[in-house]
Amino acid sequence: MANERSDFPLRRSYRDQVAWQQLQQYFSADYQLNAHNQPTEYYWAWREQHHIHIDYYPQATAAAKIILVHGVGSNGRQMxxxxxxxxxxxxxxxxALDLPAYGLxxxxxxxxxxxxxxxxxxDFIRAQQQKDDRxxxxxxxxxxxxxxxxxxxRNPQIKGIIAMTLLDQRYAVVNRGTMRFSALSRINLALLGLLAKTPLRQMLLPMRWVSKMDKLCNHRLACQSMLNDSSSAGNAMSIGFLDSYMHYQPEQALQDITGPALLLTQPACDRWTDLSLSEPVLQQLSLDYQVVLLPQGGHYPIEASALNALKQHSLRFIAAQL
Incomplete structure (x- = not known):
């Protein structure tokens, strides 16, 4: 485990953060963390300018590694x-990674x-691949x-992907469905593109202003807890980031990605991004994929039935690829 750690001390720890501990009160007891089952934490240095926080559950004899990443309204601890x-x-x-500007x-x-x-x-995946061949x-x-x-x-060595929505923002139906003021999405995108070419690209916009963040979680109090958390749904990102996200061009066409198998786990009661918003991506894929519904689950699911289904489908998917 020593070779997992960077050469600088743990700067901040989720053990000291109240936000996720408040959030987990709305989970069933089986999905709550305590002093005995919390992950190890460390920071990974990336490109000298970034210290990436990692939640880590080491298993030296495990048959596979799972790397978990959040979206624009969550963080690694929530994964x-x-x-x-x-x-x-x-x-x-x-x-579980905290991507730059999120989490810790x-x-x-x-x-x-x-x-x-x-x-x-x-880069993190490649660093893990250099450690061993799992x-x-x-x-x-x-x-x-x-x-x-x-x-x-970019990396054909990934064995499999478990995705909870596949949102390609280059499609108008997707950005209309995910952005606030959907009817104005084309105008807003054009304005973002213009501002991203000016010094205003560094200006921060709260994510709740530009997205339907109020639909992140179907439990009202849990959703409010996330919206109050500046390390997740309460975060603000720059105009430059938002423009780059909405217009990102992958290094291969989607139909040319052939490496991993794919499991799409769609929350059945997602009020933000229903299955139709993933269809533009699914229709292009040539790799093997399957779609399962998570009963009663919201966009960020805290419902026990959804989480149990997510776990069981994920375990079956992983085992089938090994």
């Missing part, structure tokens, strides 16, 4: 809650683009699902 710990208890090594990760630069998210995940699976929630596919366009 550990819904799937990281359950898969770790099933015997897999699990690592720290950056010396404010110039963070979506391309940086693609690069940091790709197969690597990715889990991505919301924007993290498409992020995993974008990384697969």
């Amino acid at each position: 550990s809650l819904i799937l990281g710990r359950p898969l770790a208890e099933a015997g897999y090594e699990c690592l 990760s720290e950056s010396r630069t404010k110039s963070i683009l979506y391309q940086d998210w693609v690069a940091v995940l790709d 197969p690597i699976f990715l889990f991505g929630l919301s924007a993290g699902g498409m992020l995993c596919l974008h990384v697969a366009a």
Whole structure:
């Protein structure tokens, strides 16, 4: 485990953060963390300007590693809650990243683009691949699902992807469905593109202003807890990041990505991004994929029935690829 740690001390710890501990009160007891089952934490240095926080469940003899990534309204600890710990208890090594500008990760630069998210995940996967040859699976929630596919366009060695929505923002139907003021999405996107070419690209916009963040979780109090959390749904991102996210061009056409198998886990009661918003991506894929519904689950699912289904479908999917 020593070789997993960076050469600088743990700057901040989720043990000291109240937000996720408040959030997990709305989970069933089986999905709550305590002093005995919380992940190990460490920071990974990336490109000198970033310290990436990692939630880590080490399993030296595990048959596979699972790397979990969040979207624009969540963080790595929230991934550990819904799937990281359950898969770790099933015997897999699990690592959940806080992407730059989210969670407890720290950056010396404010110039963070979506391309940086693609690069940091790709580099982290490659660093893990250099440690040993165990197969690597990715889990991505919301924007993290498409992020995993974008990384697969760069890294053909990924064994499988478990995605909770596949949102390609280049499609008008997708950005209309995900952005606030849907009727104005084309105008808003054009304005973002113009502002991203000016010094105003560094200006921060609260994510709740530009997206339907109020539909993140179907439990009202849990959703409010996330919206109050500046490390997840209460975060603000730059105009430059938002423009780069909405217009990202993958390094391969989606139909040319052939490496991983794919499991799409669609929350059945997602009030933000229903299955239709993933269809533009699914229709292009040539790789093997399957779609399952998570009963009663919201966009960020805290419902026990949805989480149990997510765990069981994920375990079957991983086992089928090994």
